[in-house]
Amino acid sequence: MSSDDLQSIVDELAERLQRSVAIDDPSIRLLAASRHFGDEDAVRVKSVLNRSVSSEIAEQALSQGIAKWTQPGNVVLGLEGCLPRLCAPIRCNGLLLGYLWLIEGVPPLDEPQIALAAEAATRAGIVMYRRLLLHERSKARHEAILRELVSSDSATKVQAIEDLRAEQLFSEHAVCLQVVAVQCVGNDGGPTAPQEVALEVAVEDGLRTVPEDTYLTVAHRSRAWILLVQEQSPSRAQLDALSHRVRSRFASLTDGTARVVIGIGSVVCRLDLVVDSYNQALLAVRTATLVPTTGGVARWGELGPYELLLRMPVENLLAASHIPALDALAKEDGQGVLLETLEAFFDYAGDVRRTAEHLLVHRATLYHRLKRIERLTGCSLDSGDDRLTLHLGVKLRSFASMYHGDTGPAVG
Structure with a gap:
């Protein structure tokens, strides 16, 4: 296993300290965990099984200001069955990339052990920063292809289709494509910077409800759209779960002065028809924005007379x-x-x-x-x-x- 792998960093530190170690992302979602040494508590066991912790635990941890820490410190959550923890922030080039966690036991961690944890967090920061750079480059490339895929220029669209096939992002059996549009509304002066970040986080969180490697996204300020690519048409339950999670996550991250509405296009079976689902999703978003009875989520094919009105020049x-x-x-x-x-x-x-x-x-x-x-x-x-x-x-x-x-x- 490479020494530049997060799991190897976690396992090496765990063996040296004879304590269980875990690494979370900035949203307190588990990325890597070592084996246990008898020091685990119910929260650690549950987080390993579910790959995440409850929103209550995450909020309690973040409320202690760990996102601003630059050195390891102690976190006491005050929940039944939850032991105190050492939290070592994982940073690189000034960016917060995650947290390394050790459960405090008996005897408590001493200064040399804390220094080892800080060193491991630094190594993890380098690994995660490299991954971030690769992810951002790949994301920018895929966003550019998606924008071209819905272009009005035929040559540009044909090139985007060829690029998507060359990237081999999806299973060759994935023939159901559907666009979901997301819009932040409610601010006459446009979205604030925190709301722009909240929208991207909410969309990312919502996509956890669908299988990995079955979607691409484009996001810009107050707007985003998702291309779902699956072997079968996404079920209504899937789309409901995605929509609910995006909307609820955005609401939990903002002050209530803005809200998110969602428009869902129809399913198409060819890449050159994605633009149709895209246009339908955008028109559905307009309906969700203007018609309260949609509940903030509008589906093309269920808009009644609004579909006729929105098609007018x-x-x-x-x-x-x-x-x-x-x-x-x-x-x-x-x-x-x-x-x-x-x-x-x-x-x-x-x-x-x-x-x-x-x-x-x-x-x-x-x-x-x-x-x-x-x-x-x-x-x-x-x-x-x-x-x-x-x-x-x-x-x-x-x-x-x-x-x-x-x-x-x-x-x-």
Whole structure:
């Protein structure tokens, strides 16, 4: 086994100290572990079996500031059955790459043993930094190929297909391809740096729900997209698990001022058709952004009339969004309260109770607003034609606002 291998570093230190050793990545996910010497506790055993620890344990460890450490220190988690630990941060060129862990036993670790742990962490840092450089180069190469794969230029797309085949990234039997688009929304001024990092971490974490070596990703600031490549179409349960994990992970890493929405394209069977799934996923993301009833996740093929609206040429959509009745309403609705009320009323199929709950208003207030909307628009909400006109108009206005801003989900 090479001395430049993480496992050999862990095993060598464990044999010298006669204590079990483990190395985690910066998110407290296990990368390597030695055999046990009778010093293990329930947390170590579980982490080896599951290759990770619970979010509660990870958060407790990180809350002690270990991400800023430059020297080994003691960590006491205060959980039942969890022994104190020595944590040696793994760094190289100023980057935090992980943590080396030793369980404190009897007798406690002395200074020479701690120095050996620090030396092993330094060696591990060099190994992990080399891996990081190789990974980043490979990632950049694959991102470039994916961008070219969905290019509008035929020659560029053909070259991308040839490059993907030459890379031999996937099984020759993998014939089901599907794009999942991810978008960070909620910040008028664009995502903050922590939110950009949170999005990449969330996507990476979400991909742990799918088999390894069955995907490629592209990420840029507030946007990302994933190409799933499998022998069979990803199941609904798989896509639900991926979507849920990305959204929940992003929420746990941010302050709630932004959220993540997801659009899922259809399955295609050839690389030259990936662009179709890609475009569908982007349109689905727009729907997930604008339609609350999607729950933040929209699938192409399940969007109903929104698929027709989103296929309209931009200039036609912008022109159609100017409906006289809604223009009159907007003129008198300085804060946009009435338009918001009308959209919610339609989103909840005219259900007064659910609409009022969504808007956090009393039903009497909602009825008052609806009457005012009828007066200002000259439309009756009891008329099917008037409701259809207003409902389409509200959605067209929302979609038009997406094109006016710079919040589209395209990743190129």
